[in-house]
Amino acid sequence: MATSNWYTGKMVGSATDTICAVASGQGPAGIAVVRISGSQAFDxxxxxxxxxxxxxxxxxxxLHRAELTEGGEVVDDVLVSVFHAPRSFTGEDTVExxxxGGYIPAAKTxxxxxxxxxxxxxPGxxxxxxxxxxxxxLSEAEGISDLINAPTDKAYRSARGQSSGHLSRHIRGLRxxxxxxxxxxxxxxxxxEDVGEIDISACFTELSEVQVELDKLHRSSDRGILLxxxxxxxxxxxxxxxxxxLMNALLHNDRAIVSDIPGTTRDTIEEMIDIGGVAVRLxxxxxLRSTADPVEAIGVERSRLAIESADLVLFVRDASALPIDEDYELNDLVSQDRILEVWNKCDLGEYGKLRVSAANGTGIxxxxxxxxxxxxxxxxDQREQSVYLAHVYQKTATRSAITALKNAKETLNLNLPIDLVSVDLxxxxxxxxxxxxxTTPEDVISEIFSKFCIGK
Ligand SMILES: Nc1nc2c(ncn2[C@@H]2O[C@H](COP(=O)(O)OP(=O)(O)OP(=O)(O)O)[C@@H](O)[C@H]2O)c(=O)[nH]1
Ligand SMILES: [Mg+2]
Structure with a gap:
């Protein structure tokens, strides 16, 4: 049924087709859920x-018991949940x-x-x-997708708020x-003649109040995206x-090789870890040193690449050695606000502010x-905002709205023709x-949903 899709104009399945997909995860499990949605779902x-x-x-x-048949042969005993349009997830007639569970029963269904x-x-x-x-x-749909993919409990709770409409209600209120x-x-x-003079100062105050809320949202976005x-x-x-x-101490696991020979680690090693609710790829x-060893030199180059793309660089220094100016090329590779200086081996010496000992766990x-x-x-900072923006396009849209409000306020201030304010608003x-x-164009909507998983 490859016809033009009214959502996208692309040659894909029609929006009136009845569709099905496995909505639960793949692989061995007690049950798998197959979702069917569309006008022909029941038939x-x-x-x-x-x-x-x-x-x-x-x-x-x-919920009802039934036997599933394929080519006239009974292939599984199943349970069937029925939802009549519009009271279903999709708003269409739906059967689950x-x-x-497992690959074969779901594939047969x-x-x-x-x-x-x-x-x-x-997908999506x-x-x-x-x-x-x-x-x-859209923001509720994104919230559900984020909730499914949440890497930590904190990220889950943030996505849960969005999926249940916190952000939508907030934005609709401001709109x-x-x-x-x-x-x-x-x-x-x-x-x-009918409405008389407009109260400019009341309008100005209202716009300022909305702008304060948008500024808060904008400030929350880096945190939300990171979560x-x-x-x-x-x-x-x-x-x-x-x-x-230090890597091993943070992971609580002897993952990386440790030795007293300088140049032990030659390749980058990465592990996932939950630090304070953030899924950290450590x-x-x-x-970092100049070396004649070609293998170590490749390792040093990889370190540089990792530093460039880092959200945060833990600059590890030796608390037992006299501090010397060590920031050599680090400042060229990464801005100061992305560097956190850590003084290790605090059991051996007293230098540094943020002092830790990977050896005995002090300061971890x-x-x-x-x-x-x-x-x-x-x-x-985190309490300031209970509603988060978690996507770059939401941040960009908020930035544009803030700019529009600033322009509108400036126009009001300068006593320019009032219809200019209307354009900004x-x-x-x-x-x-x-x-x-x-107000999102349909092709953008389709693009967003196409990143969702199958069955969602
Ligand atoms: N006393 C003490 N020794 C430590 C501490 N942390 C690491 N060491 C020792 O310092 C030496 C070097 O440790 P590594 O973790 O291999 O150091 P590294 O920075 O990864 O070294 P390279 O991979 O060679 O760049 C080892 O002998 C460790 O046991 C600490 O907090 N206290
Ligand atoms: Mg090492």
Whole structure:
């Protein structure tokens, strides 16, 4: 059924097809859930299921036993959940078949459904249908996707807020406030005799208040993006200062080789670790020094590359050695705000501020806390905002809305024609609508949903 899709204009399956996909994970498990959505969902399921009644006659949100058949042969005992449009995730008639888990039962269920008239769902197609049927907005859909992919509990809780509409409601509230100012301005333009003089200062105050909220959101975005995506933290320093030992101490695991021979680590090693709720990809690197050894030189080059892409560089120094100016090329590779200086071997000497001992564990908890603060800000920074932006396009849209509001306020201040303010406000409204999806072009929407997983 390769026709032009009304969502995208691309030659893919039609939006009116009935679609199916495994909605649970792949691999051995107790059960797998296959989701079927579309106007033919009930009829198609009746063709592959042996059960006492037909799907359409079941009440919404009810569960029924059935036998699944393929080519007339019973291949599994299943449970069937029925949802009538519009009271389903997609807003369409939907059936969820719980078959036995594992690859074969789910594949047989899909194969039977395809023979009976279903099409395989594209990635994110269930969510895309839910969006176009008004069941959820873009930020809620993104929240569900983020929740499924959340790398840590903290990221999960943040995504959960977004999936249940916190961000949507916040943005819609701000849009409504802008709309009310716009309505006042338009009324002044269209019906000057009826509405009289506009209260400029009231409009100005309203716009300022909305801008304060948007500034807060914008400030939250780096934190939100980091929580969702995780951060790259790289251990860097001279040979033998204890980078690998520190890696092991942070991982609570003897992952990296440690020795008293300078130049032990030659290749970069990476491991995932949860530090204060952030999924950190922690890198151990070869010590930075000029070397004649060609293998070590490759390692040093890899260290440089890791530093360049790092969110945070842990610059490891030796607390037992007289501090010398060691920041050589580090400052050329990374800005100061991405460097955290750590003084290791504090059991042997007293130099440095953030002092740790990878050997006996002193200061490791404090180091974890310092990493967390550098990545996410302080507790009070985090408390400032309960609603997060977690995507770059949301941050960009918020920035545009802030610029539009600033321009609108300036126009009001300068007493320029009021219809200029109306243009700025429209731009602000469009920008905010890109977060909820109200003003997002269809091709962008499709692009966003295509990154979701199959069955979602
Ligand atoms: N006393 C003491 N010794 C330490 C500490 N941390 C590391 N060491 C010792 O310092 C030596 C070097 O440690 P590594 O972790 O291999 O150092 P590195 O920075 O990874 O060295 P390269 O891989 O060669 O660049 C080893 O003998 C460690 O046992 C510490 O906190 N206290
Ligand atoms: Mg090492």
């Amino acid at each position: 198609i399921c009746d063709r592959v299921l042996r059960h006492s009644r037909i799907c359409k006659s079941y009440k919404g949100f009810s 078949i719980s078959c036995h 899909i194969s039977a459904l395809l023979s009976a008239g279903c099409r395989t769902a594209e 197609e269930f969510s895309r249908r839910a969006f176009f049927n008004g069941k959820l907005d 409504d406030r802008l709309l009310s100012v716009l309505a006042r301005i338009e009324a002044t333009i269209d019906f000057p 969702r995506q995780g951060a790259q933290v790289v251990l860097v320093g001279k040979p033998n200062v204890g980078k690998s030992s 890198w151990d690197t070869a010590g 908890a404090e180091l974890e806390h310092a990493i967390k603060v550098r990545l996410l800000g302080t507790e009070s 429209q731009l602000g409204l469009t920008a905010l609508g890109e977060i909820t999806g109200q």
